[in-house]
Amino acid sequence: MSLQQQLTDIFGQAFAASGLDTSAGTVAVSQRPELADYQCNGALGAAKAAQVNPRDLAATVLSHVDAPDLIASLEVAGPGFINITVNDSALAQTTGEMASSPRLGVELVADPLTVVVDYGGPNMSKALHVGHLRAAIIGESIKRLFAFSGHNTIGDIHMGDWGMPIGQLIIELQDRQPDLVYFDAEYDSATDGPYPSESPVTLEDLSEMYPVITQRCADDPAVAERARVATFDLQNGRAGYLALWQHFHDVSVAEQKKDFEALGVNFDVWYGESTVNDRLEPMVRSALSSGVARESDGAVIVDVAQDDDKKELPPLLLTRSDGSYLYSTTDLATLDMRVEDMGSDLVLYVVDARQSLHFEQVFRAARKMGVLNPSVGVEHLGFGTVNDKHGKPFKTREGGVLRLGDLISLVTDAARERLDDAHIAEDYPEEERDEIARQVGLAALKFGDLSNHRTSNYIFDLERFAAFEGKTGPYLQYSAVRIKSILRKAADQGLAAGQIIAPTVPQERRLMLRLVRLPEVIARSVDLRAPNALAEYAFDVATDFSRFYEHCHILSEEDPSRQASWLGLVSLTLSVLTQLLDLLGIEIPERM
RNA sequence: GCCCCAGUAGCUCAGGGGAUAGAGCACCGGCCUCCGGAGCCGGGAGCGCUGGUUCGAUUCCAGUCUGGGGCACCA
Numbered sequence: 151m152s153l154q155q156q157l158t159d160i161f162g163q164a165f166a167a168s169g170l171d172t173s174a175g176t177v178a179v180s181q182r183p184e185l186a187d188y189q190c191n192g193a194l195g196a197a198k199a200a201q202v203n204p205r206d207l208a209a210t211v212l213s214h215v216d217a218p219d220l221i222a223s224l225e226v227a228g229p230g231f232i233n234i235t236v237n238d239s240a241l242a243q244t245t246g247e248m249a250s251s252p253r254l255g256v257e258l259v260a261d262p263l264t265v266v267v268d269y270g271g272p273n274m275s276k277a278l279h280v281g282h283l284r285a286a287i288i289g290e291s292i293k294r295l296f297a298f299s300g301h302n303t304i305g306d307i308h309m310g311d312w313g314m315p316i317g318q319l320i321i322e323l324q325d326r327q328p329d330l331v332y333f334d335a336e337y338d339s340a341t342d343g344p345y346p347s348e349s350p351v352t353l354e355d356l357s358e359m360y361p362v363i364t365q366r367c368a369d370d371p372a373v374a375e376r377a378r379v380a381t382f383d384l385q386n387g388r389a390g391y392l393a394l395w396q397h398f399h400d401v402s403v404a405e406q407k408k409d410f411e412a413l414g415v416n417f418d419v420w421y422g423e424s425t426v427n428d429r430l431e432p433m434v435r436s437a438l439s440s441g442v443a444r445e446s447d448g449a450v451i452v453d454v455a456q457d458d459d460k461k462e463l464p465p466l467l468l469t470r471s472d473g474s475y476l477y478s479t480t481d482l483a484t485l486d487m488r489v490e491d492m493g494s495d496l497v498l499y500v501v502d503a504r505q506s507l508h509f510e511q512v513f514r515a516a517r518k519m520g521v522l523n524p525s526v527g528v529e530h531l532g533f534g535t536v537n538d539k540h541g542k543p544f545k546t547r548e549g550g551v552l553r554l555g556d557l558i559s560l561v562t563d564a565a566r567e568r569l570d571d572a573h574i575a576e577d578y579p580e581e582e583r584d585e586i587a588r589q590v591g592l593a594a595l596k597f598g599d600l601s602n603h604r605t606s607n608y609i610f611d612l613e614r615f616a617a618f619e620g621k622t623g624p625y626l627q628y629s630a631v632r633i634k635s636i637l638r639k640a641a642d643q644g645l646a647a648g649q650i651i652a653p654t655v656p657q658e659r660r661l662m663l664r665l666v667r668l669p670e671v672i673a674r675s676v677d678l679r680a681p682n683a684l685a686e687y688a689f690d691v692a693t694d695f696s697r698f699y700e701h702c703h704i705l706s707e708e709d710p711s712r713q714a715s716w717l718g719l720v721s722l723t724l725s726v727l728t729q730l731l732d733l734l735g736i737e738i739p740e741r742m
Numbered sequence: 743g744c745c746c747c748a749g750u751a752g753c754u755c756a757g758g759g760g761a762u763a764g765a766g767c768a769c770c771g772g773c774c775u776c777c778g779g780a781g782c783c784g785g786g787a788g789c790g791c792u793g794g795u796u797c798g799a800u801u802c803c804a805g806u807c808u809g810g811g812g813c814a815c816c817a
Contacts, residue, residue, distance in 0.1 A: 607748070
């Protein structure tokens with residue numbers, strides 16, 4: 151049990167023994183570290199309810215606290231705060247237990263859930279760009295966080311591959327290459343042979359076609375109508391379109407897989423909207439027959455407004471008036487699949503915050519339609535938009551969107567340049583230098599993103615991402631690498647980590663206090679679904695380590711038990727940093 | 743018009759109803775006979791505005807201003 155939890159239990163009992171509610175015993179990390187390690191503010195609120203003086207009440211509570219092994223001193227301060235200073239040897243013992251625990255003292259959740267994390271969400275036929283960065287790395291981090299906590303997680307890329315854009319691309323291609331067999335409605339693969347196995351387009355072609363056809367549809371209703379028809383035909387199984395779709399899909403996935411792999415983002419399943427095509431028609435029919443859905447202007451809709459709504463909630467569209475399906479339909483069917491086939495208890499959507507209304511509609515419709523029973527949770531974990539320094543949508547200097555692959559090259563090159571300039575790692579093999587540059591560049595990129603709160607709008611600043619000083623990913627890597635270096639040298643000298651003993655210098659004590667907070671930080675990050683809490687803490691751990699490192703010279707320490715303890719402490723620090731960075735999707739080089 | 747999100751230091755951002763609101767960058771000043779200086783130590787400067795709830799509000803609520811976003815046949 152964590153130190154903070156032990157203290158909370160002790161104070162809960164002390165409040166109970168004083169005739170008050172156990173919940174008043176909640177202990178928090180002290181806000182005034184120069185005064186105490188932890189504090190309990192429960193006396194202030196409880197005193198109000200009991201109509202007594204808070205300081206007197208705090209004193210009464212203290213009289214019921216008897217934990218000399220754990221607590222070194224207690225003090226009532228200010229209006230009635232209880233300041234708690236823990237015993238040095240208890241602190242050392244807790245730190246030592248953490249060091250010998252494979253999970254670093256973090257308990258597995260009592261009731262593991264099957265959690266589907268829906269993130270990434272690229273549209274088929276589009277190269278990944280900077281806008282996909284957040285979904286990918288926030289989603290990856292949240293997935294890892296839930297998995298570490300003990301949940302059964304499934305990361306699903308949920309590709310946008312079954313909607314209007316596909317119909318648009320089909321007619322755009324038709325206009326460019328009308329003679330392709332895919333457009334011949336009379337073509338019968340049973341008699342005429344299979345469709346060509348070679349794709350008529352590359353992802354490059356599709357990416358170029360995409361904005362062109364989008365604009366054409368916006369400008370010309372007749373073109374838009376053709377796209378709708380093509381979408382309908384595709385969804386209803388027109389063979390040529392399906393064959394074409396397969397090509398679009400394959401060239402897209404091949405390219406996108408490379409980008410996601412380069413980012414260190416791995417999906418468990420590559421499902422998409424198309425995966426649930428077979429569920430669409432039955433689902434809509436069932437919703438109609440049960441009366442949950444109704445026809446309106448030829449479309450099928452589900453009313454999701456409620457009497458107590460503060461805002462007007464438009465109905466959710468299950469089908470267009472031509473009978474074709476929308477992403478609301480595929481999202482609902484996907485949810486159905488996730489519950490029915492994948493056994494989800496919780497579905498987390500890591501998707502742009504601008505889609506919050508859509509998810510509100512989908513979640514409500516899902517409850518009404520019985521797709522979701524009350525025991526299954528669904529949450530939209532929205533994130534902020536990607537803007538440039540001036541708060542406008544991010545564009546490259548040429549005015550286009552920055553490709554994800556180009557972005558990775560940019561940060562990797564910056565890291566490589568830094569290595570060269572500073573004459574760092576000059577004697578390493580060229581291959582290793584490249585690998586270090588890759589790891590450092592990605593760390594800068596990811597930490598720069600993940601240290602922001604998920605929901606805040608995102609200012610995309612290349613200079614900031616290529617910075618390696620201060621509160622950055624590379625600083626964290628550097629801290630970890632220094633520890634590895636120390637441990638390597640210690641091993642060379644035959645020195646081993648030993649029992650962690652009571653701290654003797656403030657920097658050492660501070661580091662221990664920081665490390666033992668890990669369980670609470672993990673729990674809080676899970677509760678808030680917020681990787682930035684991990685990022686903040688990781689930086690604090692690294693900073694506290696740097697201070698300790700500056701002040702305590704480990705390898706030249708003369709007292710053997712102290713030296714062994716310090717080696718244990720820095721080894722634990724490395725484990726904690728490694729774990730945290732892994733949860734953020736950041737790798738640590740062996741040396742750099 | 744309605745709704746959502748955000749307003750904290752010059753800039754980019756943290757912040758869990760509690761005491762004296764924290765980092766990083768930038769700027770200024772220190773630390774290299776010592777385990778890796780991508781480091782450490784020190785310095786200045788801030789909760790949009792007005793009310794409310796509370797013993798106590800940057801935090802919760804209402805209003806207001808500013809910025810961003812959304813509002814059935816796009817995703």
